[in-house]
Amino acid sequence: MSDISRRSFFKFLTLTAGATLVTHASNNDSSLHTLHKTKLLEKNSKQKRVVVVGGGIGGLTVAENIKANDPKNEIEVIILERNSHYFACPMSNTLFGEIKEVEDEKIPFIYTYNKAEKNHNIDVIITEMIDADVSKKMITTTLGTIEYDYVVVAPGIDYNYKKLFPTWSSEKIRRATKETPAAMFADSGKEKYILLDQLHAWKEEGGEGYFVIVPPKGGKVRCKPASYERACMVSEYIKKYNLPGKVYILDNASSPKAKGPVFIDIFIKEHRDTIVFNGMSATEMENRIKKAGFTLENFKKKANFSKVTDFFATCSIEDVDFDKKEIQFHYADSFDDDGKQDSLKYAIANIIPYHRGNKTAELFDVKRDAWGGVICAPNKIYSVSDSTVYVAGDIIGYHKFDPSAQASSTVGMLTGESIAKRILHGKDEIDFTKVGITCFSMVSTAPLKAIEISKTIVVTKEGLAKSDKTKLSIREGMGLIGWYQAMVETPFKY
Numbered sequence: 001m002s003d004i005s006r007r008s009f010f011k012f013l014t015l016t017a018g019a020t021l022v023t024h025a026s027n028n029d030s031s032l033h034t035l036h037k038t039k040l041l042e043k044n045s046k047q048k049r050v051v052v053v054g055g056g057i058g059g060l061t062v063a064e065n066i067k068a069n070d071p072k073n074e075i076e077v078i079i080l081e082r083n084s085h086y087f088a089c090p091m092s093n094t095l096f097g098e099i100k101e102v103e104d105e106k107i108p109f110i111y112t113y114n115k116a117e118k119n120h121n122i123d124v125i126i127t128e129m130i131d132a133d134v135s136k137k138m139i140t141t142t143l144g145t146i147e148y149d150y151v152v153v154a155p156g157i158d159y160n161y162k163k164l165f166p167t168w169s170s171e172k173i174r175r176a177t178k179e180t181p182a183a184m185f186a187d188s189g190k191e192k193y194i195l196l197d198q199l200h201a202w203k204e205e206g207g208e209g210y211f212v213i214v215p216p217k218g219g220k221v222r223c224k225p226a227s228y229e230r231a232c233m234v235s236e237y238i239k240k241y242n243l244p245g246k247v248y249i250l251d252n253a254s255s256p257k258a259k260g261p262v263f264i265d266i267f268i269k270e271h272r273d274t275i276v277f278n279g280m281s282a283t284e285m286e287n288r289i290k291k292a293g294f295t296l297e298n299f300k301k302k303a304n305f306s307k308v309t310d311f312f313a314t315c316s317i318e319d320v321d322f323d324k325k326e327i328q329f330h331y332a333d334s335f336d337d338d339g340k341q342d343s344l345k346y347a348i349a350n351i352i353p354y355h356r357g358n359k360t361a362e363l364f365d366v367k368r369d370a371w372g373g374v375i376c377a378p379n380k381i382y383s384v385s386d387s388t389v390y391v392a393g394d395i396i397g398y399h400k401f402d403p404s405a406q407a408s409s410t411v412g413m414l415t416g417e418s419i420a421k422r423i424l425h426g427k428d429e430i431d432f433t434k435v436g437i438t439c440f441s442m443v444s445t446a447p448l449k450a451i452e453i454s455k456t457i458v459v460t461k462e463g464l465a466k467s468d469k470t471k472l473s474i475r476e477g478m479g480l481i482g483w484y485q486a487m488v489e490t491p492f493k494y
């Protein structure tokens with residue numbers, strides 16, 4: 001960052017009484033700034049200011065694309081991000097599988113904001129947003145207040161443990177986050193590394209028993225296939241180290257909730273002895289496919305698969321005993337079975353609760369849906385109740401984009417361009433049909449294979465953008481690595 005922009009950055013902050021430490025992303029620990037009480041200065045009247053809340057894939061992509069469409073530097077873009085570094089979730093499940101190609105390509109998962117700031121003339125302030133006053137166009141952070149002309153709300157998701165376990169105390173929820181973390185957050189990778197440490201310790205202790213994965217029970221979920229991809233990657237680890245243990249997917253649905261038939265096919269063919277789905281081994285799943293009247297060749301067809309899953313078991317989690325390391329659940333052997341209570345001991349458990357919109361979005365006095373998403377105006381990517389409040393990433397409401405890096409990135413590019421054009425040329429347009437959604441799940445290492453799903457977007461006559469045609473295929477896994485480099489690595493590094 002230049003000295004001029006560094007100076008102007010200090011001007012933005014109205015600090016609370018006393019000395020405060022400010023970490024600026026373009027400075028490392030050696031250059032923490034000690035600021036004293038500073039008077040809020042007027043915004044630079046020559047520049048419009050866009051404040052982006054959340055420096056994840058959505059927020060960062062919007063910020064960079066505003067600047068990419070601002071050749072005369074007439075727009076000031078500032079990101080507020082609470083973590084000094086970002087842990088990228090997409091493809092991070094491959095860390096469980098210790099994939100050689102990912103290691104060979106030296107794929108990073110942890111990023112600072114130094115390069116993004118330098119390459120795109122944006123400022124990233126490491127601070128947490130704690131309040132907002134949309135009537136005054138003012139945001140309060142842990143460092144002080146900042147005014148905006150436009151704000152982009154991009155804080156990602158939160159977990160909703162209370163919906164999954166309504167009777168749990170906050171202490172029990174806290175234990176879940178520490179002992180059986182969901183690892184679906186960009187929380188600097190904290191939860192992911194807890195699980196990875198548990199996996200490595202398990203191997204050292206002999207690797208017996210189950211690595212249980214409980215996918216979210218339903219609702220709008222960030223990257224729906226992620227839990228099944230994770231199962232495949234842990235299975236690869238088990239195979240690599242020849243461990244006696246297995247992955248146990250404990251799911252309230254009778255097939256994976258995304259890319260279902262293809263995942264079942266992969267579990268049977270690539271993870272025969274290492275993945276158990278709702279109590280069913282690969283052989284048991286094959287038997288049930290036969291019982292339904294199909295073969296391994298034809299069961300994946302849509303009409304056939306819906307009949308097959310009537311013969312598949314379900315396991316609906318009800319409680320967890322962290323001391324005994326035991327999960328209680330309701331087991332039903334097939335669609336026609338009333339089921340019974342059951343329990344399962346785990347060596348490691350990855351329990352993923354319902355998701356919800358990040359609570360940071362609640363600080364803006366704008367309309368939100370029941371999930372917590374900010375409701376956009378038809379044909380727009382800003383709030384229906386305040387056209388200066390834009391959204392990016394998983395928090396987008398009204399439009400039906402699957403919460404994903406791909407949607408955060410592609411919609412984010414259009415959003416950045418749209419904001420710049422509105423500010424610079426008074427043109428308020430966005431064409432959602434330019435968005436293409438592609439999502440990969442890495443499913444095996446030898447050979448390296450990924451399941452790809454791609455979707456096109458249509459806009460209804462009500463101005464609602466949603467996915468249209470969907471294509472599902474198995475691809476060579478290097479496709480995922482290339483996708484990751486383009487979607488995730490690029491905004492942070494180039």
Ligand SMILES: Cc1cc2nc3c(=O)[nH]c(=O)nc-3n(C[C@H](O)[C@H](O)[C@H](O)COP(=O)(O)OP(=O)(O)OC[C@H]3O[C@@H](n4cnc5c(N)ncnc54)[C@H](O)[C@@H]3O)c2cc1C
Pocket residue numbers: 053054055056057058059080081082083086088089090091092093127128129130154155156157183184185186222223226358360392393394395403404405406407408438439440441
């Ligand atoms: C294991 C896993 C695998 C995945 N795989 C894929 C995949 O293959 N393909 C795909 O398309 N997607 C995938 N995803 C989904 C993808 O990672 C998310 O959809 C995407 O990161 C959403 O971007 P976002 O900007 O909305 O949120 P995030 O990337 O989570 O960024 C939000 C940022 O906001 C910050 N923030 C929140 N509140 C505040 C506050 N009050 N003040 C300041 N900062 C704040 C957070 O610290 C965070 O950095 C995967 C996710 C996971 C967990």
